[in-house]
Structures are given as C-alpha cells and as structure tokens.
Amino acid sequence: MEAVKEAGTQAVHSGKPAFESRPISWRLGSEVMGLDLKRSEDISDDTIASLWRLLGERGILLFRCQGLNHDQHLAFTRRFGPLAETGMTSRYAPPGYPDLFTVTNIKSNGARSETENAAQQWHSDQSFLPVPARASMLRCELAPQNGGDTMFSSTYAVYESLSDGLKKTLASLQAFHTLLNTRCLVMTNRKTMDDKEVAKVEGATHPVVLVHPDTGRKCLYVSDQMVDHFEGWTVAESKPLIDYLCRLIEHPANTYRHRWEAGDAIMWDNRCTQHYAPLDYDFAGMDRPENHRLMFRSTLA
Template sequence: MDETTFADSYRTASGLTVRKLTEHIGAQIVGVDLSRPIPADAVADIRSAWERHGVVIFRDQDLPAAAHRDFSAHFGPLIGHVVNRFNMADCPEVTILSNITNEKGEKIGADRAGMLWHSDMSFLPRPSMGSLLYGVECPPQGADTEFASMFAAYDALPAEERQRLAGLRGIHDYPWHYRTYLSHRQPLTPEEEAKTPPVAHPLVRTHPSTGRQALYVGEGLTRSIEGMDDDAGRRLVVELSDFATQPAFVYRHKWQPGDLVFWDNRSTMHRATDFDNTYRRLMRRTTIQGDAPFYRPAGH
C-alpha cells in the first residue's frame, strides 16, 4: 500500500500535523524544520507519532550529517554500523549507504543493503530501537523502501498460533546473513564476525512503550528457530515473514532527495527494493541503541 491510497490527519499539541499514510503503518509529519533546534514538546509529539504509526516521514528537509545526528540523538544513544568502514570518518554515528565509488574504485558505503525483510541489527543482544534514513541522492525509479507493521501481523494471527509462537525464539545470525546474501561485498573480518555471534530473541516481542505485541522475525536476519531442526525452523521463519509482509500490512516509500524516514525497529520490518545501478544513490542512516527484546503476556 503506498501513500496515495489512504488519508487521515490530526494536529498535535506542539502544532505539528500528522497525516496517516495507510491503515496500519506510516505517517507524514509536517510543520518542523529538522535542521534547527526542536522544542521538547515537538520531540515528544514526534516520539508519540513514531511509536503509534511505526514509521514517520519528513519531506523537504535540508539536513547536513551533523544535524541528522543531533536530531536522532533526541530519541536515544546512537550506534554506528558493525562494519566500521561504512561509518562517516568525521561523524561516526552516521552510516553511509551508497553505490558510489571513490578514486580507488571502492564503494563509499554499504551497497545493495537490506534487500530482504529484516529489523535493523536484530542480531545484537540489544538490537536497534529505531533508524533514521535520509535521502541525499535518489534514483529516479526503484530503490523504494517497504515497511511492514508487525503489530498488524501479530493481531491477524489466529489466537492458537499467537499462543504457540509466544513460547519460541528466533536465532538472529549476521555472519550467516552476510555469507548467504552479501557475497558481492568484501568478507567480514574475523574481528567483525566475533562481534556478532548468533543471538536468540522471542518470536513475539512486547513493545516497551505501548505494551502491544509484535512479531519479531524476518527472512533476512532470522536464520532459524531455537530448538527446532534447522530446515524446519527456516521454513517457519520464511512462512511468518511472508505472512507479516502481505500488502495490507505494508507501506512503500518512494524516495525523494530531502526525505528523512524514521522507523521503529521494535514494531516494523523493512526492505529495500532494487534499482538500476547506473543511477547514483547516496543515503545516510543513524541508528538508535535499543534494549533486549522481551515477551510479556497481556495483563502482566
């Protein structure tokens, strides 16, 4: 579902306008210049909209890297990418995603990143709480980003399936993901692999702010299910990922330069779509440190 198919809006106490983009996920926030200091009440309203809608979009923003970093830091401590070479030298909290090469013929950022459904840095004991991606140069077609509401996916499951999944844990494995899907890149170093051993997280995750339950599993980074045969666990991962990303639960963002998109990794998944690599693409991302995922039954 894209942003032309759904319309609803409300005004916040700080004077921002929030326009819903789909029934289950996504909203555009209007009335704020992110390159300038943001009042505390506006930050609180942005946080509230982000947690409610899963993804919030700001258009027509002129956002240097330092301003991108400073706005992001309102929402929590920032962490760079595990692969340090993708982080900006003079602003290491900011990660570059790009197909552009330098004078040595090396890519200046992560290219063809995130093209399978995933939640950012789910392979860490404390995965990312949120990510903020800014468009500097965007191809004229393709390179969209799709977002799925894991709240809506969980709510749509039969009650007995929700109960079954609540007792399971997914195995999130970055070195496996890198070897399986990113063979076009320079391999991870032994030190990078050592920083990211597989971790297990609940398949159903309780959102710490809203208390809502969300599926927490994605084809890209969840290798299998703890305690299950690898093949059977992998089949369940793909089945749940496919269920969660059916069109009714998805917002597709068509990028324009100056867009900043801020998503909640605790309640959404996303993936990048393909594009013609003859077009330049340059994006900047910040990542907010999160807490360890947990499952708390409703009413507890």
C-alpha cells in the same frame, strides 16, 4: 505536554501546535509536517516525546524535504537518546561521522559499494546484537531517477493477523538472529570482514513475540535476513515457519512503500516495523549519475 492526535490530515492540539501529522498508509506510517529538523535545538522536549509516542504507534515517521546535513541529522536523532554502537558498520561511515551508516551504490575508487544492496531482504536493524537498535533514521541525498524505494511493514499488523493457535505457539519461542545464516544475502560481502567484525554479527537470541514497551502491543520479531532458526528447533524445522511468517511481513497489505525525494528523512521503530529496499531501479546502469542512490542512517541504541 502537547497532545497531538491524528485525525485525517488535521492534527488536534491542546495549546500551541507543534506539528501536524497524517497517516501515509492504513497500517503504518505518518507524515509529520511543520517541523524544521535542521534546528532540532528549537524543538521542545514535549514535542520530542509526542514524536516518540507517534513513532511507537505508527511505526515510521516521514519528514519530507528536510535537506539535513550529517550534523543536523545526528543532532535530531540524539534528541531521542543515545546512539547505537556502530561496531562492524563503522567502516561504512562517511569520513568524520562514525555514527552514520552510508547506504549507496556509488563506487569508491572504482570498487563497488558493499552497501549497494544491504537491504535486499526484510529486516529489523541490528537484530543480530544482544541489544538491537531501538529506532533508525534514514535520509536521502540522491535518489535514482526511477525506483530506489524503501518498503516498511508493520509487525503489529502481522502479529495481529495470526490465529490464536499460532500466537500461542509463537509465544514460547525464541529465535536466533545472525548475519551469518544461510538465508542472508548480504553476507556475500563477508569476505571483506575481519574476525572482530564477524564476531559482532555472530548472533543473539530474542523472543519471537515482542511486547512494545511504549504501546504494550505485541509485534512479531522474526525476519528473513537475520533469523536462522528457533531455539530448540533445527534449521530445517524452522524454515517453513520462518518462510510463512516472512510471507506475511512482505504482504502488500501490511506495508508502506516510500518513493524517495532527495531531502526526505524517515525514522522507524525497529520493534514494530521491518524494512526492505527492493532493487527496483537500473542496477546494471548504476554507474550513471541519474541512477545514483546515496542514503545515510543514524541508529538509536
């Protein structure tokens, strides 16, 4: 097994170096250098295991300038395990690729994209499912000339910043996650969902504090987009505490903000991070090609 340890911009390896990595912010995120993800079949199982370990520790892995196509994107993601069921999201898949999810502001036949602002609230992917997504990988094909960034937050850092008293309260709490909650802004698209799709996003209950299975560290699993209430609490009772926790998630000190270049790819762990895409570009002028944003996501079960 290659041992890959971050030490500033240097990686320390025993044996043949497979990749180098360096932190991209203090609390989360590492850039991985020296791998060609287009040829994931040439990446050893040991290297995949090292990447997975680094992902669990750092929350997100940035691979710059990879220029993947759909097949290469999926082939690399599959090296980490089976893909998540796409369910209601399969209609956002590019033709012929049911396992990819398109996030774009580009109109189709004159109609606005339903995913143009899908990530305008902090969330962890598919937390409304009984078995949510373990990790996701997003790649950028077109970035607006200004903005169009994605932000990531460390839910390890958020949990660790809490007082012992609040940690104790949260330890016994379960939260109900659903896309059909009153906080959730993307459900403005709900009118286009059929009953089967609505059933998929109806919701699931998860512990508020997760123990990350790989690192043993605790993370906060409550999000602005999905959490409706704590089990046994009313929505009104839950809201102030959800709001308080969400403030910590969006606090700049806990985040990394990525300025996309076409060709970049980022893999994130949905347990120990959340993400959010601010509408920080010329949203009103999104018909102009220089404001087009086109991203594709794969999702690990």
